Every structure is written in C-alpha cells, then in structure tokens.
Amino acid sequence: MKLYYSPGACSLSVHIALHEAGLSFEAIKAPTQSKILPDGSSYLNINPLGYVPCLELANGDKLLEGPAIVQYIADLAPEKNLAPTQGTMARLQLQSWLNFIATEVHKGFSPLTTPGMPDDMKTLARDRLMQRLQWVNGELAGKQYLMGDTFTVADGYLFTVSGWPAMVGMDLSGLTHLGLYRARVGARAGVQAAMRAEGLI
CATH class of the missing domain: 1.20.1050.10 (Glutathione S-transferase Yfyf (Class Pi); Chain A, domain 2)
Known part of the structure; x- marks a missing residue:
C-alpha cells in the first residue's frame, strides 16, 4: 500500500491508523500547495482532486476519503480493535x-x-x-x-x-x-x- 500524505494535514489520521494497525506501507509526501511528488510528477495524476489522503492499494485501487480509509485499515487488522465489528x-x-x-x-x-x-x-x-x-x-x-x-x-x-x-x-x-x-x-x-x-x- 502507498499512503500519499501532507505533513500535519488530515492524512496524519491515516498515517496513525497504519502504524497502530502494524501494517506495511510506503508513505509518499504529496504537498497540498505544489502538488509535486518527490519524483517530480504531479500528484494530480494520482488524485485529480489534489487533496490528501489517498491510499493506493496493491491492485491499483485508490481510496480518497479519510473516514473510509481508516475503517478499511482497521478491518485489515481486526485483532488491533481499531474499529468495532461491522454491523454492530x-x-x-x-x-x-x-x-x-x-x-x-x-x-x-x-x-x-x-x-x-x-x-x-x-x-x-x-x-x-x-x-x-x-x-x-x-x-x-x-x-x-x-x-x-x-x-x-x-x-x-x-x-x-x-x-x-x-x-x-x-x-x-x-x-x-x-x-x-x-x-x-x-x-x-x-x-x-x-x-x-x-x-x-
């Protein structure tokens, strides 16, 4: 997984969830002002909306909204109890x-x-x-x-x-x-x- 984040922005919530879950991921800085990634490419190619967070999955799918992303992360590591069971x-x-x-x-x-x-x-x-x-x-x-x-x-x-x-x-x-x-x-x-x-x- 790849997390596109901007330091101190709302993407910090996702960054925290990933560490709390103990999952393996790559964190890529995506400045919200310049929207230029470390490799020189445009973040808009990843997320046309231009904001963070964005979580890119191994199969290429992307999740863009923090509340949805953190629940996805929690469900990947149910033993960490980061979210109650679905349907409760x-x-x-x-x-x-x-x-x-x-x-x-x-x-x-x-x-x-x-x-x-x-x-x-x-x-x-x-x-x-x-x-x-x-x-x-x-x-x-x-x-x-x-x-x-x-x-x-x-x-x-x-x-x-x-x-x-x-x-x-x-x-x-x-x-x-x-x-x-x-x-x-x-x-x-x-x-x-x-x-x-x-x-x-």
Whole structure:
C-alpha cells in the first residue's frame, strides 16, 4: 500500500491508523500547495482532486476519503480493535464520530484557512468551531477515548484535527478533558511513530 500524505494535514489520521494497525506501507509526501511528488510528477495524476489522503492499494485501487480509509485499515487488522465489528451498534457509533469529526470539526477550519475570507466570516467560523469542541470536551469527561477505554481510528482523526486550533488563533486551554485526551493519545507509540515520520516531532 502507498499512503500519499501532507505533513500535519488530515492524512496524519491515516498515517496513525497504519502504524497502530502494524501494517506495511510506503508513505509518499504529496504537498497540498505544489502538488509535486518527490519524483517530480504531479500528484494530480494520482488524485485529480489534489487533496490528501489517498491510499493506493496493491491492485491499483485508490481510496480518497479519510473516514473510509481508516475503517478499511482497521478491518485489515481486526485483532488491533481499531474499529468495532461491522454491523454492530458500536460500529455505527464509530461512524457517527468519524462523520462528526469530518463535517463539524475538520471542515469547520476551512473558512479560517481560505485566502480572502472576510474577517466576520472567520469570527463566525471560530465561534461555531469552539462550540463543537466544547461539546467534544464534555463527551470526553470520564473517558479514556471517544468510544470508552479502547483507542479507535476515530481517536486518530480527532487527535489530528484538534491539533490545528493554535494555527488559526484559537485557545483551547479551557477544554481540560480534551487537553488530557490529546496528551494521552499523543503518547501512544503508533501516534508518535506517525508524527515522527511526518517530521512533526
């Protein structure tokens, strides 16, 4: 398998999942700005949409969306318990978390990083994003991870996107449960390995 990633972007979630699963893969840097791969070719030849992540399978098939990719990875290594069994209520709850993180948190950063976005729109976006993160903070009270005591691929995704607020001028110091959670997840060997591979630590 080949993972196309950009350091610190949402593809870090997939990078974490691959390390947590203990799977063999090749990581290829695909800068989201230049879209030029290390061999000089265009990343658009791999993914015409130009964003990361992209997971290319051994047979040439490609998966492009993070929530789908991390579930695929989890299902390749069921013994790691990175996702509940397909067809269970717990799996639906995992998918609910992945969708919430993707649509309510991850995409909530878009107005804050889009060039030319008016300041009033950025203010509204920050307020809405903070409301979502405050809710997550409450949900983490008394839990080790999003799904309870077991780390899942949703945790890798939340860890990734909850690391972005400082880059857009947001202060999360008051979100105590989220802060403790980030420290706990960030100390995991698989997370450390992925971050080290991307030059983030």
